[in-house]
Amino acid sequence: MDPQQGQGKPHLPPPSLWPIGFAIGIVCILVGLIVSWPAVAVGAAIAIIFGFLWVRDATSEYRRHPDVVPVPAGTAESFTEGATAPPADTGEAGMPGPEPGERFPRNVFLEGATLGLGAVIAGIVTVPIVGFSIAPVFQHKRHDEIDLGPISNFKEGQFVVTTFLRDPSEGEISRRTAYIRNNGFVGNKPSFTVLSNRCAHLGCPTQPNGPIFDKQKIEQPTKAGPVQLIPALPAGGFGCPCHGGQYDQEGNRTAGPPVRALDRYEFYIRNGRLALGKTYSVSHVNGAGAAARIYKYRETGPGQHVDGPEQWFYPLQPPT
C-alpha cells in the first residue's frame, strides 16, 4: 500500500463540472437515436469533448510530478493502541526480512506452477460446462411440416383463424395461430395468405378486428392432433392488445409500434391438404391476395427491423 495513504487524508480527485457536460452529451445521443441522426452526432461530439476534459481533469493529479512527503518518524506507534501488541523483536517479526528486491527462484516456480495448473484445470472444467449451457441454444432445430387438413376447409376469400401444434413433441406450449385466407387459383396453383398471429412489435398474439364465427368452428383431426379452424371477418385488419399495434388484412403495419409487417408461414399443398413450413419475416407487402408482392426476409425476432438503416443494428442472427 502507498505509505501516503492511511494518514487520515482523503484521497479524492478535486470536484469537477465536466461530468455535467458529458451527461448532456449522452442524453443528446439517446434522444437523437429516437429523433434524428444529426442529434446523435452532436451529442457524440459533446460527450467526447467533455469526456476528454473530465478525464484530463481527473487524472491531472497523476500526471503532475508526485510530491514526496516524508513519512514522519514515530507513526508506527499509532497502530498499537494500548500495550497489547507483542514486542516487535519476537516471533516472526524478529526474523530477518529478505533483502529488498530479492526473489527466490523456487518460490517463483511453485507460485507459477500452482497458478498455471489451477488455470488449466479451471479451463478444462469450464469449457464443457459453458458449451453445455450455451451451445444447444444456437443449434438449428428442424421443424416438420404442419398438416392442416384438406384445402376444402378453407373457403375462398375468407380468413380462417387456424390453431395448431407447431411441434407435437413439445406439446401444448408449441400451440401457434395463423390467419389463413384462400386466395383462389393463380393459373392452376392454389394461392394462400398465411399470416402468423404474433405481433411484430414484441410477440404478443394479435386479434382479428371484426367478428369471429365461433359457431362455425371445425376440429380437423390430423396426425399431430386436432387443428382448430374458426372463420373470421377481420374487416379492420388485425390488432394487438398489448401495445396497440395495428395491421391490415395483408399484415402491413398501419399504426402503432410494430417495426414491420406480420410474419408469414411458407405453405405447401400435399395431396390436396394444406401444410405449413418455416416462418419468414416480411418488411411490407404491395398489392393484395394472390397478386401480393411480399418483401420476404429471413425469420427475425419481433421488434427487429429487417430493412432500412436500423437493420444494421442486427447484423448477425442466431440460427432458428
Added chain:
Amino acid sequence: MPRKRNRTEQMAAVAQYPLDWVEERSGLIGGLRYFLFRKVPGDSSWWHTLGSATLTAFLVQLGTGVILAMYYKPDPKSAYESVQHINNDVTLGWLVRGMHRWGASVFIILIFFHMARVFLFGAYKYPRELNWIVGVLILPLALLEGFSGYLLPYDQTAYWATVVGININGTAPFLGPYLASFLRSGSEIGGDTLARFYSIHMLLLPGAILGLIGLHLYLVVRLGVSSPPWSSEAAGRERSEPPPVPGEGLVNPSPRAAAKRPD
C-alpha cells in the same frame, strides 16, 4: 443468599462453556459480537435501518423460496398445477407463496428506499464509493430475480409477460438476438425455457446476490456507518473514550496465544 448467587454463577459458567469452546477454536463468537456491538455514530437514526430491512426481506425470500421449491415442479405440463396445489392444498402454502410473491415487491421497494437514503445522506462518498458500486451491482440482479420469477407460475400473464420481456431483450442492438435465444433456450419458448428460468431464479442469481451482499456487509463493517449530513460530530474525529481493556468478556478475548507463548 450467597448460595443462590453461587448457583447463578454456576449456571452462567455452564452456559458460557460451549460458547467459550467455540470462541477458543474459531474466534467466531468474538467476531459475531464485534459485528453486532460495533460502534456506530450516536446520531444514526431509523433511516439507517433500511439496509437491514432490505437484508431481512432478502432472507425472507430465501427462506420461503427454499420451501416453495419443495413443492414446485418446473415443467410446462405441471408448473401451473403445482402452483395451484401450493396455493389451495398444501397447509399454509397460500401464506408462504404470498410471502414470496409480495415479499419480492417489498425487497425491490426497500432496495430503492435504501438507495435513496444512501444517496440523500451522501453516504456513498469517500471512502464508501466501492460499497455504492457493489450495491449498484446487486440492484439489477434483484430486478432479474423479479423477471425470472415472474414466469414460474406459468399462467397466461406470466407466459406473455415473459414473451414480451425476452423480445425486448432481443431488440437490443448487435447481441440482442443472441441474448434472447439464450434466455429462451432456442428460437421459441418451450419446456427448456421454464427450467432455465427456474435454475437462474433459484440458483444463479441468489448465489450471486448472496456473494455481493457478503461483500457489501464486509465493507459496511470495515468502513463504519456514516453520520447523517446534519450530524454535529465531526467525521473522522478521534474516539474520546479510552481503548477497551483486553481480557474483559468476549468482545475482547484475552490474547491466550500471547499469554501461553513461552518467553
